[in-house]
Amino acid sequence: MNAPTQIKTPANPRYVDRDTLFEVERFLIREARMLDEERFREWWQTQLTEDIHYVLPVREIRMRANKQPIGSNPGAFVFNDNYGMLDMRIRRLETGLVWMEDPQNYIRRFISNIDAAWADVDGEVDAWSNFIVYRNRRQRDETVVWGTKQCRLRKVDGQWKLAGRTILVDQRVVLDKNLYFFL
């Protein structure tokens, strides 16, 4: 159950051609806007494959010499979701009973450093990007989360879909009060 806590460029990346990179960029940028606009159901229905694995592992601080987990430490996740669990999270938002989302929060996703290479599975692409997410609530409650993510994209019926995502937040102590938003 150990999820990768690092994202690394493979040894011999087969970088995608310019047209594919352009499609990947558009996919990620449009997805970010879709989420900013709270079109969660549409995101779930149109952007994800049903075998998606959406992961945000908890990272632990260790000395460089101490790579191995110590003791009862199998790995923990902020997100370790499949298609059904993502659906459940969205259903919670759709109840209209999430008091802290009402009034609406302002949330803005910035995405950059996009790169992509062909994956080890035919027709699939690994895309890397960095992100900043700014969130503002109530009067002056604001937080910023930084990180990076690796996305596995697959073309289904001529359209790119998200089949996997590993997100790394660059904070040992998450400096937002929660991470209940999609990255």
Added chain:
Amino acid sequence: MKDVSKLILEDGAVQDRRIYWDQDIYEQELEQIFARAWQFLAHEGQIPNAGDFLTTRMGEDNVIVARQPDGTIKAFINSCPHRGNVVCHADTGNAKAFTCAYHGWAFGLDGALATVPLEHDAYYDAIERPRYAMHPVAKVESYKGLVFGTFDARAPSLRDYLGDMAWYMDTFLDVPGGIELLGPPMKSILNCNWKVPVENFIADGYHVGWAHAAALKAIESPLSPLAGNQAYDVNTGLQVATRGGHGFGVIWDAAAAIHPEGGAFRDWLAKRTPIIRERLGEWRSRFYNGHWDASIFPNCSFLYGTNTWKLWLPMGPHNIEVWTWTLVEKDMPAELKQMMVATNMMTFGTAGMLETDDGENMEQCTGSNRGWVTRRGKLYSGMGQVREGRHPELPGIIGKGIVCETSNRGFYRRWAELMSGRSWEEVAREPRSAPNREVA
């Protein structure tokens, strides 16, 4: 020392709002509570081998907890006795020594000063090494795998400190194989006073139907009828306040209730229940199948049944770090443990379906007291006070129903006792008996 006698009134039912905001009260908490009380450090399984260590905090003091070559566990303050530098920056690891990055003083696993660079040429061999050990945590003791520490050498034993709460916690600690805390801990922040989440976990069955209405609907659990307080039956559970400020509430037969996929957990409980009944008796086999919301005084909380284990580490009067592990039985199959980790994070991690409902309330309950006039006011947790009392078979003060504030009052009575600066002996000499009324 500040006179705190007016801050908690009516036998624990009324709190002065200043206790959630004022810096001087917070400083007194660091002195009278966090420098004296036993605090959770680790589970033994987190540092199984000689040299394994982890870093944590007691109050705002940074602490290293390390397994010694002889198998015992020691703890000491993570600050170099030379010029004060933090010595260990890792969450966890295995070490032979802790070496300070500033001038290179090195300390053994027991915190003793081992080597000093230029000891001969610059100190002329005159340094008295024993004087410069890292400041020890006065007492470190385990209770069934749970390791606690106190800075107060005069504190009662850990077993006495836990008191009747230990009798209740045996329900899940005393199972064959014991328990484990799975990590690494998730860490996040809340801008709230540390007591607010402790209250929430120790006693607040009241908020579940309302604050978590959205999550209860989305998860479709046996508890979903609680959503929006559509249904509530006072016989669904009870609350317990034990001497020492610990306490919990239990919902009968709800151990696996908020797990989105609870089937394997229910099978496990069914299989183990006869063993628990045999070992610990009928009542605790019932608790074993219940869902608990609980706190160990001062700042450790857990939900048995949702399998979350929490530390609320104070970082000032209005700020805490939340550390979250998953509580499992060691003998559980690996797959079930994985499910426990996943569902704990899904419900009570920092992106949890329920945790995120709570965080905002905790912050706002604290932040409102910024107002000078607001701060002069009082808060009320008197729910169920007129009905709580003794139970023929269960220790502590018992309140009927899960929606009740019996354990909150117990927490604040202990808070007031320690904050007054009274010694452990004085506090122990004032035994509190339950109101002379039987609550079944």
